Structures are given as structure tokens and as C-alpha cells.
Amino acid sequence: MGFLIKLWRGRVSLGITYWIFGALVVFMFQMLEYVPMENPDQAGILIFISTAYYFFISIAVFRSSMRHNGSRLFIVYAQLSVAALLMIVLWRIIAAGILVGGIAP
DSSP states (O other): OHHHHHHHTTOSOHHIIIIIIIIIHHHHHHHHHTSOOSSHHHHHHHHHHHHHHHHHHHHHHHHHHHHOOSOHHHHHHHHHHHHHHHHHHHHHHHHHHHHTTSSOO
């Protein structure tokens, strides 16, 4: 659990946080979402877990970028990627509200 706390607080290097836990894991979640599933509940669970992960890793990448002492270009790129990922999270939350009838269309 100690590593997850370090990751959440931005104390893991930006390179590892962004490329391994950001780009690679997010890519794997994206690929899993395109795998046909027999049970619609499985797809819903996957989307819930991936959305929670996207939120978690967005915060971790942003915090890590604030501590990064390297390339300013990499910092800006990482922060723009976080903004894009948070837009996906927001869209999923809005879509989920519409699908379950929580938000009037």
C-alpha cells in the first residue's frame, strides 16, 4: 500500500507515473473496453473500475508533474494529458447519470 500512497502523492517520478501507470495501463484499459463481453454487467464494472483508475492516475500524474525538475515540455505535455483524461472521466460520469435516469436529458 505504501507505493500507491507515494504514487497518489506524486512522489513517484513523472516518467514512471506517466509512461507506466498513465499511458500503458490506460491503454490496456482502453483495449479491454473493446473486448466483447457476454454479460453487460461485466462491461459496466470494467467501465466503473477504469473510470476510477483514470481519476486516480490523473491526480498522481499532475502531482508528479508539479514535483518534476526536468523538461518543462514534458511537464506541460503530462498536464495536458491529465486534462484530456479528466474530460473522459467527466463524460463517463455524465453519461452514467443519463443512462440511469439521474440527469434529465
